[in-house]
Amino acid sequence: MTSSNILDALDSAQDRHLAELIEWLKIPSVSSDSTRKTETAAAARWVADKLQASGLATETMCTDGHPLVLAETPAISGAPIALVYGHYDVQPAEPLEDWVSGAFEPTIRDGNLYARGATDDKGQVLTHIQSVCDWMATGQPLPLQIKFLIEGEEEVGSGNLERMMPSLRERLACDCVVISDSSQYAKNQPAITYGLRGIATYELKIQGPTQDLHSGSFGGAVMNPAIALCHLLSSMVDDGGRIQIDGYYDDVAPLSDAERAAWAKLPQSDKQFAKEVGVDALFGEAGFTTDERRWGRPTFDINGLTSGHQGEGVKTIIPATASAKISFRLVPHQDPKKLTESLERHIEKHLAVGVRASLKPDHGAPGMAADPESRYAKAAARAIESAFGTAPVMIREGGSIPIVIRFQDVLQCDCLLLGWGLSDDNTHSPNEKFCVQDYYRGIKASAMLWAELGKLNQA
Template identity: 40%
Template sequence: MNKEIFDYLASNRSKHLEELTKYLAIPSISSLPEHKQDVKSAAKWTAKALQDAGMENVKVYETKGHPVVYGDWLKQEGKPTVLVYGHYDVQPVDPLELWDTPPFEANIRDHKIYARGASDDKGQVFMHIKAVEAILRTTGSLPVNFKFCIEGEEEIGSPTLPQFVEENKKLLAADVIVISDTGMQGPGKPAICYGLRGLCGLQIDVTGANSDLHSGLYGGAVQNSIHALVEIVNSFHSPDGKVLVEGFYDSVQEITSEEREAFAALGDIDEELKEQLGVSELHGEPGFTARERTYVRPTLEVNGIYGGFQGEGIKTVIPAKASAKITCRLVPNQDPAEIADLLTKHIYANVPAGVTVNVSLFDQGHPYVTPLEHPAIQAAGRAYEAIYKVPTAYTRGGGSIPIVAAFDQLLGLPVVLMGFGLSTENFHAPNEHFHLENFDKGLETLCTYWYELAESL
């Protein structure tokens, strides 16, 4: 690494924070129609920042929704090309009264910058822009080629981005995708997330009689829709937590011994989880630790179940209708459409007598994983360790980021999730903030990573 790069970052820190403050001042709330022009303003600001940093071919692409900002630098022949993805849109700020300072007036206190978008994701997008700027300004070149794809709809599920990617595969072609929209293990504890679970959701609607019935007049003579629904739900699992849907585990990709060792090195979280969640025992698929269950095993969960009388006191009815909402978290090699089909068949095969059932499908998202040993992952780990001076944790995320899987499917590229946020930074909540220690070290880590990556791919 060139010492001049770090000196540039240090000497321009105040200027960079002033610029970030202006970025954070734009109320680019993608979910609220009244902020449509603000979202466009944020796109233009992002584009200008890329141009000022030295990116070329910068363009704001209009979509059916909010714009996508693109820019590139492609002068390093024979070196890999990195596609940097991020988003400039933010969550709504309500309840406003819980903010200590106005959400779009960045305030620095206690070595943190407070504002909506500071951590998720403007702050981290800004870091990527300033990292390439620092290298270009001090060396006149970059160690790898760059393409930026910064969108304005991530906080509403990226509805138009897959189509944009599909239509612009050549424009976005690269060797690796790098995303900084995830978190670290804790203060001073860098982490790389190399896999995310997919998603499959559905709703079960059970109908019995043609109306709610008086339980005294009809009780014992007709099927209760709630009882029937409970029978169906109860058929999903064995008492010890294994999913009993036929074929559910057939395609599951087993984890390697190296991964199990990496997870074990992160420590046993069972006692910590029990204390944190206030439960006496954990529960789940036998043969796996709690960390393994949440990282690399599929699940089937009931998210909501309802029917009958919900008010205070008692109303003696036999409910005519009952419903349940179900989601599955899926792991590599499981196809959401196939799992939805298996679930639907299982449900219809377990319908009790006296009711009819309808299954409606909802959200689906594919799982993704970049192999732990991939050179781009390992290079990121070395970059973290060079700056933070501690070993990098290698994790998988239990949740789902559908656009990551879409990138994986549409572009066929390894994805490196190397974020600098902390779980305590209130993203999506009042008083969102970003630790300036990770702003500073994150910039140095990114600059280091690009040189590591140039020698690794």
Template identity: 70%
Template sequence: MNSNMSTNSLLESLEKNAPRHLEELIQWLRIPSVSSDSTHKDDVIEAATWLADKFRGAGLAVEILPTEGHPMVLAETPPVDGAPVVVVYGHYDVQPVEPLDQWITGPFEPTVRQGNLYARGATDDKGQVLTHVQSVCDALAEGRPLPIQIKFLIEGEEEVGSENLERMLPDLAERMACDCVVISDSGQYSDGQPAITYGLRGIATYELKIDGPSQDLHSGSFGGAVMNPAIALSHVLSSIVDSNGRIQLPGYYDDVVELSDQERKAWQALPIDEAAFAKSIGVDELFGESGFTADERRWARPTFDVNGITAGHQGEGVKTIIPATASAKFSFRLVPNQDPKKVTASLETHLAQHMPPGVRYTLTPDHGAPGMLADTQSRFMAAANHAIEAAFGKKPVLIREGGSIPIVTRFQEVLQCDCLLLGWGLSDDNAHSPNEKFRIADYHRGIRASALLWDELGKLKSAP
């Protein structure tokens, strides 16, 4: 049997198995593997075990590797002489589900509506990583040897910064040695337009707590005599970014690599309708740093965002107090070449200069990671182009992604490998938000693209 006949037979098999593929994703999504919530520790372990059992059932060598936090699932297929070695990275942990009252159906009660599967983790990242699991397990279950060796590294802490994986990666370097890392934790450019992502923004996250009086005070008796911590918080947060979207930390833009004319020209040729994009996310108009398009701002410019604020009375009715404390959680999205540690130092300087008198504050850095760029001219990129075009019926475009996958840069540094970021999701999939979804047709197309990718990579020789 020639390779084309074998590939066609595999794709027919994948189509036949599509109902099982969907049911297995539903099973996995039912497990509430929220890594940031200690009450879900056992659920996270259950999600890892589910995946390990899936691998074992197809005959892969599997290990659930403990960490100081949540475990990683490692699995691999047999080596193939002379062929590339690929690591598939993904994560099985998910974001918290609040606000719960905004979900139409339960976040861990996967529900099909209008061709979409709704559940927390549907697109970020259980659904996307499972496309690669299904393509490999189906091939092996049917006795079809893979043309390359594939190693899986699926962690349970991506949503909390991947600190244990980052720390353990040098010790895993020999075991995870590869020519390329494949990651599906991003998205298509638009509905019907697949994409390959060649750049990611980095991130730096913080919590700022401001303390004022020793207890809540009556705003009539004490208002005007003391600094209100909530007002102080509002003041200092607003001082970080100006009305044109420019961040005011000292030296913040010093290391920003400007977009090339070639990149700007290519992105401006993409079929974006900014008014339609604004409507799709429920805003009247877009906003951001002056002088850049929406794609440029969300893919390749650094940003500041407040992620949550807490202060004073939150219950029903009015309680006229000056709150004793106020706090905010916020983040910066960074572009390649920006250093999270330098951002922290600059933020500390800014806070010291702009904090109102009469309050005390504590800044707590959480996690940070630099941005990354992949080689758009690599042979792996060419192979991915062919596979995605065959699976989706349209040639993918090259884009960057505004989100962050903290471990990708470390893969490049420690494993000295190429990276392929192949996303099957859509911009309205509500990742990190209520009513997260994954279009079922794209889940199945992702499985096809994955199966075709292994064949395309099998045509390449391993690195010398």
């Protein structure tokens, strides 16, 4: 079986590939919505049936939440083992009124397929499923063993998979994990992502009086919890974007001169970036470029604020409580647990008198970094260049995929983060999309990846 043979087979199957993606996208598998449990299970069945019908040994494994789908091709002696990870669950579609076409009514416009889950992650993980299933349909053996792990809880933190990872160690044993749940650097400029920021999220609540108070009768006599919260949040970051929590930067891994030089050569435009995200000007930590701040520096953000009267009109009160949802993006070597301890001390030090604070940690994961010069990365680069016609650039990603660090820790494997999406694909937002041409190119790149990895010996 030559590379040209499999690529020809993939070209002839494009209509089917698109129809199958559309079929899967119609299933509203919103993992965070308990009323969608039946539909989420249906999305798991869809992909399990697809894999099993193509001859892979397939199992749907129950968890305390949504099921895992596990599948594998036959073992190949002396060849590497690749594990493909992805997820079939999607984010909620709200606000529904902002969608041009229905979130679960896949629609093609201007060469893009619009639907919730189109790029995150049904479309991207399906590229690998299509390449493997179509290769097996030729009757020719794959040049390596490929395993699949497709879960239904990535959008809610992957808690069950994370807990089950040690017990799945032998089942998932591999040389490298392949994940397509990210983006190219730019349109027609593919990328290999070798680093991810970690994350730590919290809810901070300030409690004042036992009930809302009349702001005329009591104003000036008690501390307003909303004001106390604003002061506390302001104390965490200065006007230049530098985080003020003691010890926050102690474990931050500095960017290497080589990384900074390589990223400086990328065709990044601050003006264009600002336009794309809809702001008049960019802002961030002094001394670093936009890409450096997005990929390699830690951050602090306020994700939500709640206090007092939110309805129509004015209600002049001193609210009894105020709360904020906050998050930190972490870089390699920063520890979410250590951050929690530092944050608690900061709150105690800076909290106004007359109010009480409670900090509730949500979820956290450290950042990760893979070797951009590994033989697996080089094999992936060759495969991507053959499919896209352009060599990929090596980048990091500012977002977090917490399960990746668990793969590294538990499976002791390499990680390949190969994104076929684009930065304007509206992931987690209305009008999510996936470029149809990139879907097809992703399938080809996946097939070429198996060919390139198959040339590597395990030693």
